[in-house]
Amino acid sequence: MTILDGKKVSNDIKNEIAAEVDKMKAAGEKVPHLAAIIVGNDGASLTYVGSKVRACERVGFESTLVKMPETTSELELLKKIKELNEDDxxxxxxxxxxxxxxxxxxxxxxxxxxxKDVDGFHPENFGKMALDMSTFIPATPFGILELLQRYDVDTKGKHTVVIGRSHIVGRPMSILMSRKGWPGNSTVTLTHSNTKNIAQITTQADIIISALGVPNFLKAEMVKDDVVIIDVGITRVEDANHPKGYVITGDVDFENVSKKASYITPVPGGVGPMTIAMLLKNTLLAREQRKV
Incomplete structure (x- = not known):
């Protein structure tokens, strides 16, 4: 069993991006500039945005954080977005x-x-992704592809089961894993909350990508030997014995499923760190495209 170490790979990617930024600086070029808008005081969102700002500092990007109050109107937010759209x-x-x-x-x-949509959420970018055109891929799916590639995981002709149909992870992963190329060329089954007999489907899977958000949902009896497991789930589960009062848990019963898996991502330390790394990569791509 091989751990798909997102923390290590994300550090490698950040080092590669930092080297590219150093080249830009040496050539007298403008370095990439990433901005983030956050509305309100949601703790998880503030933590996540803070991580993005620190990541920008590490690789040499410029960054701007726009904080807006919880009471911000839709019109006020749209006005701020238009300002960033027009800011060269x-x-x-x-x-x-x-x-x-x-x-x-x-x-x-x-x-x-x-x-400028480095999250890859705009319908234009999503549509280009579905048509296999060059575009921004949403950061989490992009990170999963990168993990599979860097660990040389074979996906051609494999049966990939995606659990969850969100527009952020599940739906794009189902498209990307079926595309021509690598990672891709697999036969994909997209499952969700209304899928019947899900265990019958997952036991046939060569690769399982779970983005359900239900702690320990995927059990050992639901997978076959040598399965590849990508666990996107991340849920805070109360734990009185832990110093923080909670533990971070994925969708997969890691302790038992890992005994059958050929490759598996841990939670935390798997897909999570990759998301920020690929957001930086998309920003670097955006800067390069704006130079053309």
Whole structure:
């Protein structure tokens, strides 16, 4: 069994990006600039955005954090997004989700300039991805592809089962794993909350990508020997014995499933670190495209 170490791979990617930024600086070029908008004071969102800012500092990017109050109106947020769209100094930006209930998330995502949409959520970019055209791939799916590639995991002709159909992970992964190329060329089954007899499907899978958000959902009896496991789930589970009062748990019963797997991602330390690394990679791509 091989651990797909997202922490190590993400550090490798950041080092590679930092080297590219050093070349830009040496050539007198403008370095990539990533901005993030956060509305409200959600603890998890603030932590995540803080990690993105620190990652920018590490690789030599410029970064801007725009904090807006919980009471921000939809019109005020759309105005701020248009400002970033028109700011030539900003190469890419993200709007941290979730947003407060008074704001239409879909309207917000549609307002972001596709050429600066480094989250890969705009319908134009999602459509290009579905058509196998060059575009920004959503950071978490992009990170999964990178992990599979760097560990030389064979996906051609394999049966991939995706658990979860979110627009952020499940749906794009089902498209990407079936595309021509590598990673890809697999036969994909997309499962979700209304799928019947899910264990019958997962026991046939060569590769399982779980993005359900249900702790320890995938049990050892639900997988076959030598399966490849990508666990995207990340849930805080209360644990009075832990110093923090909780533990971070994935969708997969790691202790037991890992005994049958050929490759498996840990939680934490698997897919999570890859998401920020690939956001940086998308921002570098955005900067390069703006030079053309």
């Amino acid at each position: 100094n900003i190469d890419g930006f993200i709007v941290q989700l979730p947003l407060p209930p008074q704001i239409d998330t879909q309207k917000v995502l549609l307002t972001v300039d596709p050429s």
